[in-house]
Amino acid sequence: MIAPHVDVRGCGGYVVAPGSYVVSDHKPGGWYVIGDWRPPEPLPEWLADLASPPAATALHDRRRVRAAAGRHLNISASPQRRLRGLLASVVDAPPGTRNSVLFWAACRAAEMAGEDLLDWDGAMSAMEQAGVAAGLGEIEARMTVKSAFTRSRR
Numbered sequence: 556m557i558a559p560h561v562d563v564r565g566c567g568g569y570v571v572a573p574g575s576y577v578v579s580d581h582k583p584g585g586w587y588v589i590g591d592w593r594p595p596e597p598l599p600e601w602l603a604d605l606a607s608p609p610a611a612t613a614l615h616d617r618r619r620v621r622a623a624a625g626r627h628l629n630i631s632a633s634p635q636r637r638l639r640g641l642l643a644s645v646v647d648a649p650p651g652t653r654n655s656v657l658f659w660a661a662c663r664a665a666e667m668a669g670e671d672l673l674d675w676d677g678a679m680s681a682m683e684q685a686g687v688a689a690g691l692g693e694i695e696a697r698m699t700v701k702s703a704f705t706r707s708r709r
């Protein structure tokens with residue numbers, strides 16, 4: 556994460572720009588409009604580095620190390636308990652963090668589903684329900700979970 560409320564997901568994410576209509580759970584929706592006609596500044600290299608996904612080899616290495624640690628520490632013996640903890644994290648997330656907590660938890664659930672520790676569709680559904688229970692809209696929760704699960708398949 557770059558910073559709170561900074562969403563840099565690309566695959567399965569969305570773009571907020573003029574022409575986008577946004578509906579908030581607590582406020583009436585509205586159209587984004589251009590408030591400043593100057594051309595955008597180039598993206599700083601340090602920000603591009605933070606926003607870039609990890610290299611495939613690094614991601615693969617982390618998964619391999621986690622899987623080995625799970626076998627050694629018997630972590631995989633309780634995937635349902637781990638899932639319940641992730642769901643509780645989502646439901647208990649304070650306002651302003653719910654979407655990012657849901658994305659994080661859904662990524663962890665997708666990793667477990669990718670290792671055949673959880674049913675893929677069941678884990679997605681449970682995460683979506685937790686997002687809605689936390690106060691997110693159904694579409695926002697569904698899209699966030701879909702984005703997390705799509706990311707984990709890379």
